[in-house]
Every structure is written in structure tokens, then in C-alpha cells.
Amino acid sequence: MRVIPRALLPTVLIGLAFVHARCQSQLRPWVPPQDVKAKIVSEATFVRTGLGEYVEGYLAEYESEFETKTVFMVLELPCYRLGDRLIVTGRLTDDSVRLPPRDRTEGRIPVFVVDRAVPNIPTAPVIPALK
């Protein structure tokens, strides 16, 4: 009778420790990166996010589900310019930044961490010749 509780107690304690750690954890489930075609709409800015991180990046706009979304694109090297169009691979985080109100961007702007970015240089469509 005493053997079973003695064997179960460590397991229960470990289980409780895991549950507690999971509740306290800031970790979020892994989100796959997404590709977006974005346009930079601000100069490089150094800001403090809602979660207290200091990051550098740009305000950028992209279209998703027929809506124009504004995000704060985080790049560790601010190498682009206002107006550049990029194909960006990255992911939205739970973090956000608050910037001085602009014409369309007010309130909290979600943070988008960039893994990869290349210039989006549109190519001319191939139009078949008239017969």
C-alpha cells in the first residue's frame, strides 16, 4: 500500500512542475514562416516593443485577404530604403509596437520578424504576338 504512493509521488511532482512551467512560459507554438510582398513605408526606426525588446526595422505594408496590413518589419541590419518593394519571408509575433500616429497606422502595430528579404522586381508580362 505504501509502495504505490511512494512510486507515484515523484511522477505527480514532475507533472505538476511541467504544468507550472508551461503556464509561466513565454514560449509560443512554432508558426511556419510566410512569404509576403511588402512595401516599406517608413525610414528605419529603433523602437521598444510591447514585450520590452529593442528592435530596429521599418513600417511596411502588404496585402492579405484583400486588406492592406501594416506591420513593423524587424531586420537586424536596416539595409533598405523608404519605398522599396520586397519579397519577405518571416513570421508575425505576438509582440507589437506603438508608433506616433500616422495617416493610417494608429494603435498597436504587430511585429513581423524577417528571416529573408529580397527586392521585388516585377518582370514585364509575356504578351503573345498578334497573328
Add this chain to the structure above:
Amino acid sequence: MKIRRALGPLTVALLAGFLAACRSGPVDAWGSRARTMLLTSGPAEISLSSSRVPGYWAQQVEDGQEFFLYTRARSFEKGSRVRVEGPFGFVTASVYLEDKGLYMRYYRLHVLVVWRMAGDDGPSDRGSAPREEANHARHP
């Protein structure tokens, strides 16, 4: 008993040797021999653990291996041949490759910490390389 006593130190020595082999990287990485590099960029920056690291992109003349030379020197120009000394290591950094306009957050590359850097008068561009010497980063 005698065999066990004889095998003990041998096993310990073998294990020590094995551990040392596992821990160390390529021997060359810690050598500070001089290398001849061709600078493939002007003064540039990469980001290592959220810290900006100044330097140059370069290609080792011997084998075309790409390096980032960590140095505060800014006087060399793209296309210069230089002779550099210092240790190097393999890192993952955020980089911007200017020729492609490409930004990468996780880019694996060799970073060489420059102890000494001087223009190299190679046979092909004798007289055109700068003679300035950048001698710093004594304690990387």
C-alpha cells in the same frame, strides 16, 4: 588483475584523446597564419547576436572560400588584395548581401577576427593595393 591495471591508464588516455578531438574544430581555424584575401565588398556590417560587427566581405585567394573579416579598418576598397592574420570560426549571423540585395537572418559563414591586415602587392595588381596596416583586435 594485471591486465586491468594496465588497461586503466590506456583507456583514460584514449578517452582524453577522443574528447579533445571532439571538442576542437579544424586545427586551421585557430591558426593565425597569414592569408591572402580579395575584398569583395567595401566596408560592410553583419549582425552577430544582435551586435553590429564591422568589416569586409572577402574571398580567400587560394580556394575561393568566403569570409567576413572583422576589422574596424575602413580604408580598404572593394577589389583590394590584402594579407590578413587572425583566427576564424564558423558562425550564424544576420547579413545583407549588397550585390543581390538579399537580407538573411540565419546565414552561416566564416568570420575571421583580424589581428593584422595589410595591403598585398600581388603579381597581378602590383602597386595598386593600399599599404596601410590595420593592427587591432589583439584580444578578440
